[in-house]
Amino acid sequence: MATMLTLTFKYKKKSYTQKFDKVSDDNHAELLSFIENNNLKDILTIIDLGTIAFNNVKERNNISNDITLKNIILNKEKSIETKYNSKLKELETQYNTKIDVQQNKINKLNKIIQQNDELEGEKIKKREFDLNQIYNSKVGILNNNIDNLNTQLEKLEYRNSTLRNQLSEVRDKERKYFHEQLLSIRTDGEKSLNELKNHHEKQLSELKKYTEKEKEILRNEKNELSKQIQEKNSQLNILNNSNRKGKEAEQFLYDEIVQCYPCSSIENSSGKASKGDIILNVDGIPILIESKAYSNNVPTKEVSKFIKDVKHNKDVRGGIFYSLYSGVCNKSNFAVDMIDGKPHVYIHNAAENVKIFTKIAVNIVKQITGQHITLTNPVLDEIKNLNKYVNDTIVKIRNYKKTINNRAKEDETLLQYIIDSQLKKVNQIIGLITENKI
Numbered sequence: 001m002a003t004m005l006t007l008t009f010k011y012k013k014k015s016y017t018q019k020f021d022k023v024s025d026d027n028h029a030e031l032l033s034f035i036e037n038n039n040l041k042d043i044l045t046i047i048d049l050g051t052i053a054f055n056n057v058k059e060r061n062n063i064s065n066d067i068t069l070k071n072i073i074l075n076k077e078k079s080i081e082t083k084y085n086s087k088l089k090e091l092e093t094q095y096n097t098k099i100d101v102q103q104n105k106i107n108k109l110n111k112i113i114q115q116n117d118e119l120e121g122e123k124i125k126k127r128e129f130d131l132n133q134i135y136n137s138k139v140g141i142l143n144n145n146i147d148n149l150n151t152q153l154e155k156l157e158y159r160n161s162t163l164r165n166q167l168s169e170v171r172d173k174e175r176k177y178f179h180e181q182l183l184s185i186r187t188d189g190e191k192s193l194n195e196l197k198n199h200h201e202k203q204l205s206e207l208k209k210y211t212e213k214e215k216e217i218l219r220n221e222k223n224e225l226s227k228q229i230q231e232k233n234s235q236l237n238i239l240n241n242s243n244r245k246g247k248e249a250e251q252f253l254y255d256e257i258v259q260c261y262p263c264s265s266i267e268n269s270s271g272k273a274s275k276g277d278i279i280l281n282v283d284g285i286p287i288l289i290e291s292k293a294y295s296n297n298v299p300t301k302e303v304s305k306f307i308k309d310v311k312h313n314k315d316v317r318g319g320i321f322y323s324l325y326s327g328v329c330n331k332s333n334f335a336v337d338m339i340d341g342k343p344h345v346y347i348h349n350a351a352e353n354v355k356i357f358t359k360i361a362v363n364i365v366k367q368i369t370g371q372h373i374t375l376t377n378p379v380l381d382e383i384k385n386l387n388k389y390v391n392d393t394i395v396k397i398r399n400y401k402k403t404i405n406n407r408a409k410e411d412e413t414l415l416q417y418i419i420d421s422q423l424k425k426v427n428q429i430i431g432l433i434t435e436n437k438i
Contacts, residue, residue: 004019006019045087045091049084049087052080052084053080056073056076056077056080247270248293249291249292249293249324250268250270250277250278250291252324252351252354253277253278253289253291253322253324253350253354254266254268254277254278256354256355256358257278257280257289257354257358259355260354260355260358260359261280261282261362264280264281264282265279265280265281266278266279266280266281267279267280267281274308274309274312274313275288275309275313276288276289276290276306276309276319277289277290277291278291279316280320280362282362282366283366285317285318285365285366285369285370286313286315286316286317286318287316287317287318287319287320287362287365288309288310288313288316288318288319288320289319289320289322290306290309290319290320290321290322291322291323291324291350292321292322292323292324293324293325294323294325294326295325295326296326297323297326297327297328297329298323298326298327298328298329299329300329300330303321303328303329303330303331303346306319306321306344307339307344310339310340310342310344311339311340316342317342317365317369318342318343318344318345318365318368318369319339319342319343319344319345319365320344320345320347320358320361320362320365321344321345321346321347322347322350322354322357323346323347323348323349323350324349324350324351325349325351326348326349327348327349328346328348331346332346333346333347333348333349334346334347334360334361334364336364336368342369343364343365343368343369344365345361345364345365347361
């Protein structure tokens with residue numbers, strides 16, 4: 001397929017436009033390849049040489065029959081050939097020079113690359129060595145930590161074994177003691193039975209009176225124990241009853257604080273706006289007290305209301321926020337904050353032991369207020385340590401109460417067993433006496 005080709009170019013400060021009709025696809029592609037694969041200087045040189053050659057051929061055809069002219073042409077051709085060869089040598093020299101320059105650059109780049117590779121290799125080896133040193137050091141530290149932990153574990157296991165043995169000894173002593181008591185009671189019963197056999201007629205009326213009296217004493221003791229157990233269960237129910245709300249919780253807290261500070265001014269301010277639930281005045285320091293009986297953690301809006309109340313009461317110098325049966329959102333247990341220079345304390349699950357927690361919180365407020373302490377970083381650290389100590393103490397108190405409750409249940413079971421056994425024996429003796437078998 002033939003197409004038209006138009007070339008526009010500048011040569012020797014003149015513009016030229018040349019149109020070519022019926023240019024084949026092969027010629028079109030060859031021309032484009034020639035332009036793309038050569039720079040401008042080479043293209044101009046090739047055009048100069050081609051123009052000279054084309055003109056020579058043209059002149060040769062015009063004067064092919066003129067001998068003189070042929071000689072001139074031959075001489076001119078030789079001259080042109082000499083110039084052409086000279087130009088080719090010059091171009092070849094320039095090309096070789098460029099190749100040498102590029103080869104030198106390549107050699108320099110290869111040398112730089114080799115140096116960089118060697119330097120990077122040294123850095124990698126040094127890094128590997130440093131990493132191995134760090135790894136070995138950390139492995140050594142970890143091994144030492146493991147050895148220390150194993151040593152501590154062995155000590156703890158030994159201590160645990162010792163405590164187990166001590167506990168076993170205590171339980172054996174308790175069993176032995178109760179067994180001896182039971183044997184003693186049984187011996188006393190048998191002795192009393194023999195005495196009753198020998199003096200049944202004389203002691204019958206006294207025995208009945210004594211039996212009734214003992215029954216009454218045992219009933220009283222049983223009732224007293226039942227009452228104490230009910231009181232303990234009632235206190236435990238107060239701790240576990242998440243439905244204790246409103247006025248009952250406020251009254252419960254008020255009664256506990258009155259028992260804790262019988263000589264201080266205590267005002268029930270729950271009916272007054274922005275006054276909290278209680279105003280406690282200890283050693284001339286008014287403290288605003290707010291209590292909540294939520295089953296879930298007290299929400300932030302209640303904390304914000306408490307802060308607003310403390311700010312509103314200018315005569316108040318501190319505050320205590322009780323959550324009786326849960327935690328407080330965004331506040332740790334026994335957290336201490338400042339409101340306009342007034343310290344306030346947050347207490348979780350306060351119903352577990354209101355008296356102890358109240359004394360701790362009041363002492364914190366008194367110390368900060370009385371000594372004008374500001375909550376700088378060292379003081380905050382001390383308060384965090386105090387919080388940890390208080391929380392550890394709370395855990396110990398809970399464990400101790402659990403132990404006391406378990407021991408109370410065991411004692412109650414044992415006493416009930418002793419009471420039932422003695423009543424059964426007394427009833428058997430009375431039955432025998434009644435049937436005249438003794």
